[in-house]
Amino acid sequence: MKKDEQIIQTALKLFVDNGFHGTATSKIAQESGVANGTLFNYFATKEILIVSIHNSITKKMDDFIMESLGTKSVSKESFRKLFLASLDWNLNNRLEFQYLQQFNSSPYSKSLMARILNINEHPLYVLIKNGIDLVLLKPMPPALIFSLFTSQVNGLFYYLIANETSVENTKNLTEQTFDLFWNMIED
Amino acid sequence: MKKDEQIIQTALKLFVDNGFHGTATSKIAQESGVANGTLFNYFATKEILIVSIHNSITKKMDDFIMESLGTKSVSKESFRKLFLASLDWNLNNRLEFQYLQQFNSSPYSKSLMARILNINEHPLYVLIKNGIDLVLLKPMPPALIFSLFTSQVNGLFYYLIANETSVENTKNLTEQTFDLFWNMIED
Amino acid sequence: MKKDEQIIQTALKLFVDNGFHGTATSKIAQESGVANGTLFNYFATKEILIVSIHNSITKKMDDFIMESLGTKSVSKESFRKLFLASLDWNLNNRLEFQYLQQFNSSPYSKSLMARILNINEHPLYVLIKNGIDLVLLKPMPPALIFSLFTSQVNGLFYYLIANETSVENTKNLTEQTFDLFWNMIED
Amino acid sequence: MKKDEQIIQTALKLFVDNGFHGTATSKIAQESGVANGTLFNYFATKEILIVSIHNSITKKMDDFIMESLGTKSVSKESFRKLFLASLDWNLNNRLEFQYLQQFNSSPYSKSLMARILNINEHPLYVLIKNGIDLVLLKPMPPALIFSLFTSQVNGLFYYLIANETSVENTKNLTEQTFDLFWNMIED
């Protein structure tokens, strides 16, 4: 692994465990196997490191979800794929999930360097907008449906991690929860 | 206002604006109109102050929601009241909402002194459980419905604060969103 | 017990256990059963309290030794009585002994308020001086004999507290050690 | 001089002059010609610095005395060499002597990091024990003779610093005082 990636991975874990303030850059350098000063050759300041981790995570997450979506046809199946992919990513990247939570509720989230996710270009948003236009979905503000979609995924995710269950059961609950959601928004 | 309450209010605002680390205790004392040392007569450490603010907020929130609920009859109306009260509280106490978000994704949330909310005794959870028993709600894990309820409120809340709209419109969207949710979970 | 005496006794123990710096005036007040501010009605500053304790101890010690001496006739018996009394006081007032050690090796010992023991007026010094004049003792500087006397007592004392032994044995060792010392200084 | 040694020397002087509490670490750093934080790169806490100084002093003192002793033959000459070396060290290292006094009557002396001087292995103790076995010394507890030896050295030392005198005279008094002591303990 390249050094910058190594540093990001180490820092990610330490930040989630001990918070931004609770993690000294010297500790990150040490656990990354580099010298104190070396860290600053890759990330000029601690804040830049923190934001870089955020950007790295969101990029990977977006890539994963986009790839999972495949074709962008407007259909229940597309929504279903997005729902499953989002949940899967959360379940398989819990450290990253926690990091994003922590980052978003910290003052760093106001940093100008943070990747800005323009909701209008988000594939889910586009899908919803088209769905409404095609009278496949209820005539509601697309941003509201977008927000409810995200929340529903999170709601299920929180339940699943608080009540660890079998893979099979997880799958069933996921399908069931998606169906509930779909019935809620389809016209 | 009593001094401890004054300190809590000042700290709440500063913590939300600048983060826990970004807010010096001396700054809190100064803006609270007390001397540096006085703050520590009321809250022995910064961590205790941070946890105390959390406990103060959750207590007020719980009280508000419980009062809004009134009778605990198992009915759509009760769920509606809880939905509206939760959203209202979020909308009218944004600083406190942000504080809770920040606190929950910080290492302080693991503090032993933090009020522990036992989900089994939460009025919403009880309502859901009874609703399932009475075949008013779909036969799903009550904790999942609980989680989806909370998420739906948050989903709507995020939409509303990102798209400020008239009080009238807010009210309509809220009723509409609750109805969607209700249709989703009723048997 | 009067309040000032009560405070002195409490402070004495706390200072020996935790050092001057390690003992907060508030702690002394608390353990003395008085309020924070009350302590300062009796001792205007912490330093005054520290010096007062020193003076109180040295006065009591001097009184005890003087009383033990009785007649001031220049004789082996007088030296013996002083030797025994000094040792006894150390053995029976270990807290006070430790306090004096700590005080004397602290910057407080330079305080102008500390009782000054003018060696020339010290009964032991007078005794020694007269002993030399009467050719009872070796012709050495009296201050040197004084210092050796004190050191011999301390040397025995340190041995006794490091090797707790029976009262009988303690007595025997004391007499034996004094005899050694006497043989050393008698002409 | 290496930086840690420089810091130790500076701190030694300041601690003796102003006490442990009366000496701020920032003052030590400043007078050592290093930055505040640098001090803590060498000594993680103030307490560690204090104990390190103690250990440094006792090591140097032990080395000096051991070297002065030379052969360990059991003879009056060996005791004489130890007596002279101990006194010399005290006279030539007064700051260090005062430091040890202050340290030993402070709570820091209970620190686990402090060098433990096991009396049984002390060269003087061994010498005394062998001297008794060989019927060179009086049949007394060796630890008592040890203690009296040390006290006699201190007693003379206190006299000498209170009554500064010529080198010649100091030498004479020392030899004389040792002879007195030797007569006291020899069988």
Add this chain to the structure above:
DNA sequence: GATGAATGAGCATTCATTCAT
């Protein structure tokens, strides 16, 4: 590019002392 010793601003916390009640 890598190192790690050095830096010094910054902060949480302590505590002797004051004074209004």
Add this chain to the structure above:
DNA sequence: GATGAATGAATGCTCATTCAT
């Protein structure tokens, strides 16, 4: 005389950042 809340100067220690090697 007693109280104890309030004070604020003082200090040990941390840690992001620099830079000479």
